[in-house]
Amino acid sequence: MTLTYIYAESTAVVGPLATFSEPHAYDLCVMHGERLKVPHGWSVIKQELSSETRGPSEDDLMAIADAVREVALPEKIDDGTSVNETPQSQIGRRGHLRAVPS
Secondary structure, eight states: OEEEEEGGGTEEEEESOOSSOOTTEEEOOHHHHHTOOOOTTOEEEEOOOOTTTSSOOHHHHHHHHHHHHHHHSOOBOTTSOBTTOOGGGGTTEETTEEOOOO
């Protein structure tokens, strides 16, 4: 859940998890979102979450997976080598570690 304060109206708004970063919004777990207490005189607007609206949809997850795959694929030049691949980049490469030649 995402909590947003509207100070001018003394209101706290709790709704579904925001999809973008907002400087005055706070992400809460479900337990803390349900137990939220506000100052005396403030009102709370809560949008209840149904089981269908919890979490990203299957389309959202597939879009993220496709974007990750696209970024992970190296660009190829006409001769079949990768754009970022140089003879030096392959020297001493082992797993996630790489020895840099002196």
